[in-house]
Amino acid sequence: MHDVAVIGGGVVGCALLRRLALHGMDAVLLERGRDILSGASKANSALLHTGFDAPPDSLELACMRAGYREYLDIRESLGLPLVQTGAVMVAWNEAQQARLPSLLAKAHANGVADVRPLDPGEIARLQPGLAPGALAGLHIPGEHVIDPWSAPLAYVRQAMAHGATVMRDCEVLDGVLEGGAWRLVTPLGDVQARIVINAAGLYGDLVEQFARTPPFEIRPRKGQFVVLDKSAHATVRTIVLPVPDERTKGIIVCPTAFGNVIVGPTAEEQTARDHAATDTATLEALVARGREILPALAGHAVTAIYAGLRPATERSEYRIEALPDQRWISVAGIRSTGLTAALGIARHVLDLFRRHFGPVADAAVPISTPVPNLCESLPRRWMQPDAGEIVCHCERVTRSEIEAALSGPLPAGDLGGLRRRTRVMLGRCQGFHCAGRVARLAAGRLPEFAEHRP
Amino acid sequence: MEPDGTLRIAGPDGPGVLRARAVLLALGTRETPRSARLVGGSRPWGVFTTGALQQLVHGAHQRPCRRAVIVGSELVALSNLLTFRHAGIAPVAIVEDRRRTLVAPPLAWAAGVAFGTPVLTDARPVAIHGTHRVEALEIDHRGRRRILPCDGVIFTGRFVPDAAPLAGSPITMDAGTGGPVVDQYGRTAIPTIFAAGNVLRPVEPSWTAWTEGRAVGRAIAEQLGGRLPAPSRRTTLSAAPPLRFVCPQQWSEPSPLRAALPMQVRSEEDVSGRLRFTAHGEELWGRRARLRTGRRIPVGVRLGDIASGTEVLVEVVRPN
Numbered sequence: 001m002h003d004v005a006v007i008g009g010g011v012v013g014c015a016l017l018r019r020l021a022l023h024g025m026d027a028v029l030l031e032r033g034r035d036i037l038s039g040a041s042k043a044n045s046a047l048l049h050t051g052f053d054a055p056p057d058s059l060e061l062a063c064m065r066a067g068y069r070e071y072l073d074i075r076e077s078l079g080l081p082l083v084q085t086g087a088v089m090v091a092w093n094e095a096q097q098a099r100l101p102s103l104l105a106k107a108h109a110n111g112v113a114d115v116r117p118l119d120p121g122e123i124a125r126l127q128p129g130l131a132p133g134a135l136a137g138l139h140i141p142g143e144h145v146i147d148p149w150s151a152p153l154a155y156v157r158q159a160m161a162h163g164a165t166v167m168r169d170c171e172v173l174d175g176v177l178e179g180g181a182w183r184l185v186t187p188l189g190d191v192q193a194r195i196v197i198n199a200a201g202l203y204g205d206l207v208e209q210f211a212r213t214p215p216f217e218i219r220p221r222k223g224q225f226v227v228l229d230k231s232a233h234a235t236v237r238t239i240v241l242p243v244p245d246e247r248t249k250g251i252i253v254c255p256t257a258f259g260n261v262i263v264g265p266t267a268e269e270q271t272a273r274d275h276a277a278t279d280t281a282t283l284e285a286l287v288a289r290g291r292e293i294l295p296a297l298a299g300h301a302v303t304a305i306y307a308g309l310r311p312a313t314e315r316s317e318y319r320i321e322a323l324p325d326q327r328w329i330s331v332a333g334i335r336s337t338g339l340t341a342a343l344g345i346a347r348h349v350l351d352l353f354r355r356h357f358g359p360v361a362d363a364a365v366p367i368s369t370p371v372p373n374l375c376e377s378l379p380r381r382w383m384q385p386d387a388g389e390i391v392c393h394c395e396r397v398t399r400s401e402i403e404a405a406l407s408g409p410l411p412a413g414d415l416g417g418l419r420r421r422t423r424v425m426l427g428r429c430q431g432f433h434c435a436g437r438v439a440r441l442a443a444g445r446l447p448e449f450a451e452h453r454p
Numbered sequence: 455m456e457p458d459g460t461l462r463i464a465g466p467d468g469p470g471v472l473r474a475r476a477v478l479l480a481l482g483t484r485e486t487p488r489s490a491r492l493v494g495g496s497r498p499w500g501v502f503t504t505g506a507l508q509q510l511v512h513g514a515h516q517r518p519c520r521r522a523v524i525v526g527s528e529l530v531a532l533s534n535l536l537t538f539r540h541a542g543i544a545p546v547a548i549v550e551d552r553r554r555t556l557v558a559p560p561l562a563w564a565a566g567v568a569f570g571t572p573v574l575t576d577a578r579p580v581a582i583h584g585t586h587r588v589e590a591l592e593i594d595h596r597g598r599r600r601i602l603p604c605d606g607v608i609f610t611g612r613f614v615p616d617a618a619p620l621a622g623s624p625i626t627m628d629a630g631t632g633g634p635v636v637d638q639y640g641r642t643a644i645p646t647i648f649a650a651g652n653v654l655r656p657v658e659p660s661w662t663a664w665t666e667g668r669a670v671g672r673a674i675a676e677q678l679g680g681r682l683p684a685p686s687r688r689t690t691l692s693a694a695p696p697l698r699f700v701c702p703q704q705w706s707e708p709s710p711l712r713a714a715l716p717m718q719v720r721s722e723e724d725v726s727g728r729l730r731f732t733a734h735g736e737e738l739w740g741r742r743a744r745l746r747t748g749r750r751i752p753v754g755v756r757l758g759d760i761a762s763g764t765e766v767l768v769e770v771v772r773p774n
């Protein structure tokens with residue numbers, strides 16, 4: 001019998017598991033995918049948001065602020081990067097310019113005091129090479145870029161060091177509250193827990209049915225991106241934001257921790273929860289939009305394309321609630337800020353736990369469990385004198401990194417997991433040079449390399 | 455590469471620096487993957503380039519898919535059919551977005567007869583479907599959407615020089631070839647840095663790349679031996695659409711040795727007419743030519759004699 005079962009190994013579930021384990025609880029994470037981050041958390045913009053434009057006085061804002069602070073506090077002990085890009089919001093027309101003062105006031109009201117207005121000259125200094133025509137802008141120095149995959153991995157690894165259990169390929173099919181505890185039915189057998197936390201992201205409403213008629217409905221909202229080659233990286237110094245309108249935050253141009261540039265995301269409603277498709281016309285439009293904003297992006301090739309799904313609901317706010325009678329906590333609708341807010345959400349959920357389910361032990365001194373660095377601007381494995389064989393030259397991934405990612409406490413569960421842990425095959429050649437080598441290293445360990453030729 | 459031609463390298467012993475009296479860039483080429491072609495859909499396992507598939511099959515003894523569609527109809531598409539046969543993969547179709555296949559029609563026809571593979575021209579991949587594994591390729595075939603059920607999609611050809619390490623270096627690049635601008639001895643904008651093989655342009659068979667490597671190697675030896683002086687005048691060539699490129703893009707004087715790189719021209723589309731080299735509007739050299747998309751047209755012009763130091767335009771003049 002576990003103290004708590006967390007359903008869903010997205011960034012939110014990973015952060016929850018860590019917080020629970022730090023407080024001495026026997027926690028288990030149940031993830032339906034072959035690896036963590038199989039849902040919304042595998043594809044996002046990778047920004048650590050300040051919350052400058054979050055709804056004022058909201059739970060979302062509070063969680064973002066707390067998550068942001070805690071990320072800065074723990075990142076060094078977990079080996080997590082922070083690329084201090086800042087962001088520049090650019091108004092390209094008068095209507096947009098007219099919205100800047102209220103955005104500035106909101107930022108200050110949200111406690112992000114260092115946001116300030118920019119004139120065209122300052123915009124050009126912060127981001128040289130922008131298309132002509134910027135009228136005015138805002139500088140948000142605290143918006144940063146992080147590694148969206150290493151962070152949740154580090155949270156889970158720390159949780160495991162504190163005794164948590166992770167079960168993958170483990171979809172919760174049903175849940176029954178029996179004699180004061182939950183019995184969760186999974187393909188790996190029944191899992192018993194006193195309390196269940198629903199962090200099932202895009203499947204949040206389906207999982208919620210085990211406890212009650214869900215008061216929310218998940219409405220996936222897709223965001224497509226193009227990733228430009230590393231050659232483009234030097235041209236993008238900061239996160240370039242448009243002025244948001246009522247409907248969307250708009251298309252951004254920003255550097256990634258891995259030394260690329262991304263342009264996206266779109267905002268498209270869809271019903272499917274399990275796949276996020278790109279389409280050529282949208283991708284072409286993103287490439288064009290990137291060049292429109294920053295003409296120097298022309299001529300830099302597209303390295304990768306992807307789409308992510310935001311686990312939105314019919315309302316815009318987070319849907320976090322404790323159900324004491326059901327011994328259940330729902331953590332749903334973590335739509336577009338979950339990477340930032342996850343650590344803060346975990347703290348908030350711990351408070352709910354304390355309030356509704358009794359006392360909680362103080363946090364233990366965290367065991368430092370650093371993850372390997374994948375950020376371009378920090379020392380990487382290939383830079384060490386004992387680097388050894390380099391398997392992927394586009395992303396400079398060594399054999400030792402691949403082997404480490406295939407072993408240890410939470411080895412990659414599928415090729416996607418290996419890619420996210422090492423960057424192998426994510427570069428400009430997309431495996432043209434290294435697919436065979438990777439297959440030989442991973443044969444028998446990843447489902448993709450299971451079939452030998454006759 | 456640093457501005458002064460110093461090479462920064464990464465190897466088993468970590469990063470290092472190389473300085474040399476001469477460098478030969480033989481970085482080769484790679485295929486354009488699905489992502490850079492902006493083919494939409496989901497991102498399941500089963501989408502490869504020829505290069506990746508061959509390594510998986512021959513290097514790692516895998517059968518990564520059982521029924522696959524081949525996208526593209528350059529020669530390399532046919533080599534996939536051999537790999538398929540070797541690995542026990544059934545070819546579903548060859549899909550080519552142009553109206554004609556890029557290999558000579560009899561070869562495409564042979565693909566159909568020998569391998570029973572339908573060749574669909576005017577057919578463009580639209581989206582890849584599938585969650586964990588590829589389940590189908592959706593194509594636009596002559597304006598109609600079609601679903602080709604399969605568990606593999608191989609993106610073949612559309613080779614690009616693998617010139618990424620040159621980004622940011624002072625070596626001039628040619629947007630037409632995707633490779634460095636070189637003269638007839640393979641010299642780049644830094645005269646001690648040479649290039650040969652498929653880093654120069656898409657794409658020659660291995661024996662041609664090998665021949666180029668030898669010839670440029672000889673030029674390097676001559677230069678090190680003091681018998682090939684630094685260029686004092688350079689003629690620059692540029693290709694007008696629909697020509698995609700002319701390579702080498704420069705002719706240097708003095709030219710005491712035979713050219714290491716034979717000059718060639720390639721076209722973006724099928725076109726015939728008079729292929730002309732002109733300077734200041736005056737024809738230096740010309741002949742009638744039929745150019746087929748992506749195929750090499752050798753050009754037997756010795757520019758040294760006629761146009762030293764000028765800018766030469768290479769164009770096809772179609773008959774009225």
Ligand SMILES: Cc1cc2nc3c(=O)[nH]c(=O)nc-3n(C[C@H](O)[C@H](O)[C@H](O)COP(=O)(O)OP(=O)(O)OC[C@H]3O[C@@H](n4cnc5c(N)ncnc54)[C@H](O)[C@@H]3O)c2cc1C
Binds near residue numbers: 013041045046199224
């Ligand atoms: C385009 C886009 C851009 C974004 N940009 C940013 C950004 O820059 N900064 C930021 O902070 N946030 C960003 N986000 C938001 C962030 O990605 C999400 O808020 C976050 O990933 C949500 O995480 P989650 O853990 O709630 O959901 P998920 O990641 O979906 O996790 C839920 C997990 O539950 C599993 N699961 C589902 N059902 C079951 C079941 N029955 N049994 C077991 N497991 C189950 C799923 O497989 C999944 O892994 C962006 C999102 C998108 C889509």
